[in-house]
Amino acid sequence: MRPDLEPKPIRPRLLVSVRDADEAALACASGADLVDAKDPENGALGALPVEIVRGIVARVGARVATSAVAGEPDEEASLAGCVAAMADTGVDYVKVAVWPGQSDAALQAAAEAASGRLIGVLFAEDGLALDALARLSAAGFRGAMIDTRGKTGRRLGDWLASDHLAAFVATCRTHGLLSGLAGSLSVDDVSTLAAHEPGYLGFRGGLCRDGDRRNALDPVRVSAAVEAFRALGRRDAA
Numbered sequence: 001m002r003p004d005l006e007p008k009p010i011r012p013r014l015l016v017s018v019r020d021a022d023e024a025a026l027a028c029a030s031g032a033d034l035v036d037a038k039d040p041e042n043g044a045l046g047a048l049p050v051e052i053v054r055g056i057v058a059r060v061g062a063r064v065a066t067s068a069v070a071g072e073p074d075e076e077a078s079l080a081g082c083v084a085a086m087a088d089t090g091v092d093y094v095k096v097a098v099w100p101g102q103s104d105a106a107l108q109a110a111a112e113a114a115s116g117r118l119i120g121v122l123f124a125e126d127g128l129a130l131d132a133l134a135r136l137s138a139a140g141f142r143g144a145m146i147d148t149r150g151k152t153g154r155r156l157g158d159w160l161a162s163d164h165l166a167a168f169v170a171t172c173r174t175h176g177l178l179s180g181l182a183g184s185l186s187v188d189d190v191s192t193l194a195a196h197e198p199g200y201l202g203f204r205g206g207l208c209r210d211g212d213r214r215n216a217l218d219p220v221r222v223s224a225a226v227e228a229f230r231a232l233g234r235r236d237a238a
């Protein structure tokens, strides 16, 4: 059965970024809650070709929630177009980079292009942009997440202190946004970050062979992550 990501799950959900339908099938079979289509060879928010994303949705979309990255458009004019192309693949959520200088009109057009399924990605390297969250909510975004832009070994917690992450999640909740945290996370981060009660925690590198996000997903690491998330649920239910 497809897990419910909203409005507030009893535990954070596990997002696993995948690069093709075979990895999507592995993540889904292992018990990931959200399968996220992304090109790990192309930076933090590399978009996959839409044909590959359609293949991922066809393979796992009936069994698990799906998302896809629409990239990091560097021109405001191309934002809504990138989002629309990815929304048209049938994914449940589209993720796109947002930055403070974007106009409200551009944000609104992007949200409309994804029919209320758009998640804005902010980068930890830019600091805590809490004021952006009200704008995303007003524009019609469904959620917001923090990720790291540079995949060079510095992790989410190296950029933002725990109280900042808690403030991000709480402010998302205030504005009715689904919240996500990511950035070179490992399974050891799960219980600490879960305490902030985000909607989901996102993983790629920490679940790949040798911890390198450009390598294939490692089934043993994916299973360990799934177990860590399930343990949270059991702890909360106890």
Ligand SMILES: O=C[C@H](O)COP(=O)(O)O
Pocket: 015, 017, 036, 038, 147, 148, 151, 182, 183, 184, 185, 202, 203, 204, 205, 206, 213
């Ligand atoms: O959306 C989440 C990202 O794919 C996380 O990637 P990462 O764990 O390699 O930083």
